Amino acid sequence: MVLNRVQKEQLVQVMQKKLGEVKAVILVNYQGLKVKEIQELKKRLREQGIGFQIVKNTLLKIALKNTNLNIDESLLDQPVAIIWGGEDEVTPAKLTVAYGKEVEKLQIIGGFVNQDFADQNLIRQLATIPGREELYAKLVGTLNAPISRLVNVLQGNLKSLVYLLDQYSKLKV
Numbered sequence: 001m002v003l004n005r006v007q008k009e010q011l012v013q014v015m016q017k018k019l020g021e022v023k024a025v026i027l028v029n030y031q032g033l034k035v036k037e038i039q040e041l042k043k044r045l046r047e048q049g050i051g052f053q054i055v056k057n058t059l060l061k062i063a064l065k066n067t068n069l070n071i072d073e074s075l076l077d078q079p080v081a082i083i084w085g086g087e088d089e090v091t092p093a094k095l096t097v098a099y100g101k102e103v104e105k106l107q108i109i110g111g112f113v114n115q116d117f118a119d120q121n122l123i124r125q126l127a128t129i130p131g132r133e134e135l136y137a138k139l140v141g142t143l144n145a146p147i148s149r150l151v152n153v154l155q156g157n158l159k160s161l162v163y164l165l166d167q168y169s170k171l172k173v
Contacts, residue, residue, distance in 0.1 A: 015063035032105035051084035097127035
């Protein structure tokens, strides 16, 4: 699709806005992927509220320059797609790395986490961290454990008292 100058400027502005507001940006090389594989990746990402966009490298370089994000330009000498994640930093990395294991042709180039450059190794490490929902569940479980133990201890004392009273009533009869 051939874009005119106005459309290119609008696309650069959209990319600049997204680069400024999202927490995680992952750059991937999609070369060699079949259309079905790209559609499946988009579907999985969309289910989690994460965007996927194939971009022209020259426009991406302009958007990066305008948002003061630094990247080695040699990394952008290949077909690049951007994965935008706004809610947290971990989910886009997890989904991208997991899909990269299924489809080996998907290569992580690098990205940005909270406006700082992250190489592919850092993104792979980020994917091993538990997600936000999992951390919330662990926190709730940790906070709930002492209370549930206290309830169990108190119930144990009540059960012992009931057992003692039952035994005492049988002795009197």
